[in-house]
Amino acid sequence: MVEFNDVLRALELTIQYQKSMNEIFPDGRGINLPQEITENLILSILRYIKGMDARWCKETKKPNKIPGDGYTPATGIAVNLEPTPANRKIKVIIKYTGMKKLEFKCFTSTGPPTFGPTEKWDQLYFLDAIDYHDYKFKLYEVPLSNDSDEWKQLKVNRTQTFEDQADQGRRPRIVFDEIQTQLGERCKMMWEGDIRNLFN
16 A cells, blocks of 8 residues: 555655646646546545555455445455355455445546446545646545446436446546536535645
């Protein structure tokens, strides 16, 4: 697992790089924050506010190797015994239960985040990093899975829903403000502040 101070150092270097680029190319586009930074920032905030043992998704020893940006710890273990016909031994299969797959999205502008048409999650988090140059962030939680009716019926444009575009194999794109407006209280801000003060 990456240490929080290392994530802050990477963020600081990214901010310095952006400032240097702005001096050379004053009209250039801003850079997006690397996902290694944003995913670790989200996990750090979650650990701080929820005390939850959210795991970093790239760990090689994580249970069941769930794909995604993060997950909550298992609440239980299911054990199945399966006979193997070849040698008549019993194979023990351990399955971790109660884990939730977390999907993380970060935005540094008012442009729309995109979603893979087959992307799956149990819970979604948005990191508002528009003011990342000042180390200021907001974290929002959407406790909806990708296949919940409420999420699938999000309007992506005047005629299509999230589900419509996903069924067509397209990558739905919808600005965060629209998500927040349509979901109301289901899109809740969990934390806001200077990330440097998170554990101080």
